[in-house]
Amino acid sequence: MVAYFAQHGGEHHALYDAPPTRITSSLDTHLARPMMKKELEATILAACPTLYRHDRPRFRDLRFECGDGWYELVLAISRLLEAxxxxxxxxxxLRPRKRIRVGVVKEELGRLVFGYEGHVTDEAYTAIEALEVRSTLACDLCGRPGERRGGSWLTVRCDAHVEHERRTLL
Incomplete structure (x- = not known):
């Protein structure tokens, strides 16, 4: 799902298009999409009770469709949105029924995508965007410095995980 952002009265809000589809092909099966550990998810949910109070998982019980390496980024964005x-x-x-709703949090094309709807300040919007961009430089499996890699399936991996995946495929 791609989030498009619009600005109204000095605040940003996100609008969504169609939900995403999972890419699964015989070429990409060795790169199973990593999902965040339940313990890390639970920590984020506990740290941001207002934000995730009405949240429902998108697929089964998956809330954060990215690896543990982006935990700190997801937590930082969640804390910004919690505030x-x-x-x-x-x-x-003054404005009843206004709240922030988290849509989808996932890896897409080697970048963290944090979809939400609701009004946020310019400062929060800028900080969230910067954290999403930072994800393109951190391995989504461990958080160490990495770079976008891959052909039909872009991911962000550190050298150690690239080498491990290469050895696994041989």
Missing amino acids: EAQRLQQLQQ
Whole structure:
């Protein structure tokens, strides 16, 4: 799912297009899409109760469709959105029914995509965008410095994981 952002009154909000499809081909089966460990997911959910209060997993019980290496980035974005959600909650008397909803959090084309809808300040929007861009430089499996790699399936991997995958395929 691709998020398109629009600005209204000094605040940004995201609008979504069609949901994503999973890419699975015989060439890509060795690169199974990593999913975040449940313990790390639980830590993020506990740290951001306002944001994830009404959240429902998109697929079965998968909330964060990325590897453990991006845990810190997902947590940082979640904390930014938690602060924005609490800000909106305080304004609830002025603007009822306004809240931030998390849509999809996943890896797409070697980049963290954090889809959400709701109004956020310019500062929060800029910080979220910077954290998403930072994901293109961190291995999605371990968080060490990495780079985008791959042919039909882009991922961000460090040299150690590239070497491990190469040896696994031989």
